[in-house]
Amino acid sequence: MESVFEIIAEPNRRAILSLLASSQQSVGDIERQLRLPQPAVSKHLRVLREAGFVESTVDAQRRLYSLKPGPLQEVDAWLAQFRRFWSAHVDALERHLDRMDQPATAKRKPRRQ
Amino acid sequence: MESVFEIIAEPNRRAILSLLASSQQSVGDIERQLRLPQPAVSKHLRVLREAGFVESTVDAQRRLYSLKPGPLQEVDAWLAQFRRFWSAHVDALERHLDRMDQPATAKRKPRRQ
DNA sequence: CACGCATATACCCAGCGGAGTATATCAAGG
DNA sequence: CCTTGATATACTCCGCTGGGTATATGCGTG
Incomplete structure (x- = not known):
């Protein structure tokens, strides 16, 4: 269970992370x-x-859990080596993801290499 | 073995993907x-x-394997929900490091929420 | 201080997935 | 064709991990 990838392989753990993404x-x-x-x-x-x-x-008898960004960034870093590759193949989806990635007020600016 | 996350959980499979990222x-x-x-x-x-x-x-007796982008983009899409979060927390991390920088300024009382 | 709620831990069990070994398929070439 | 090389498949075995159940710990309250 060392690697971050094994940890997010579990569906319930991914669900927990998604829950915590909105609030603790x-x-x-x-x-x-x-x-x-x-x-x-x-x-x-x-x-x-x-x-x-x-x-x-x-918090008294309760424990409040909240997200920490580190490990997920590690996953993101691993994915980086493939971004170049897939943007060459499917531009439309890439732009789509970029849009979801940014708040509506953000100006378009290349964020990936 | 349905989900893309379970598939990239295996170290050797990630290694294979990395190899294919450079060439078939x-x-x-x-x-x-x-x-x-x-x-x-x-x-x-x-x-x-x-x-x-x-x-x-x-290719004759050989099979040449090459990458396809779809599933990895799926991972990227799942990660998207956390990007906003971790960029927001860079600030918190900096504040945290700032505090640790300062030489023992008395004990901090546990914060209440 | 005893009780109750919230959470953590211990233990067992079953299923799955990966390695290893053996074997099948299939193409090229003599 | 027969052999050799390249790849795929079948099968067994073992370890790990997640769920279930029971129990421990810990804190707040009457």
Whole structure:
């Protein structure tokens, strides 16, 4: 379970990360939204925490989990070697992703090599 | 093995993709560069091919494998939801580092929310 | 201080995936 | 055709990981 790729291979863990992308959540919140048994949630969170994907702050009996950017950036960095390749093949989708990538107010500016 | 994430979770498959990012390769080429038994290479290539990561063209007895962009773009698209997040947190990281820079300025009380 | 809620941990079990080995396919060339 | 080289497939085995269940820990409250 060393690599970040193995960690995001698990669908429930990806779901947890997506939940946390909007805002921080307690274990109970995640448990309810994903309809996953609480020990499973805790176990996934432990994996994510130890890999640096998330961190927790204590709020009385609850633990609030929030995202940490590092490991996901690592994935992004690995993907970089392929961007050149696929932009040569499918320009339209690339532009599409760029648009989703940027807030509406941002001006168009090449962000990838 | 449905999802693209499970497929790139395997280190040797990522290595194969990286090799193909530079140029197309035969099975034997990959086998030699990765020092992996040939059946293992063929099996990984089969997985990658069926998931649309690669395609093969016939060159006499050899099969030349080359990259296809689709699935990797899918990963990129999933990552998109976090880009906004981690660029926003560069600031937080800087503030954090700034604090750690300063020589022990008394103990910090735990923050409340 | 005892109880209850929120979370973490321990343990077992079943399924899957990757390596290894052996074998099949198929093309080129003598 | 028969052989050799290149690749694919079949099959077994083993380890790891995720879910389920039970239990521990920890904190706030009456």
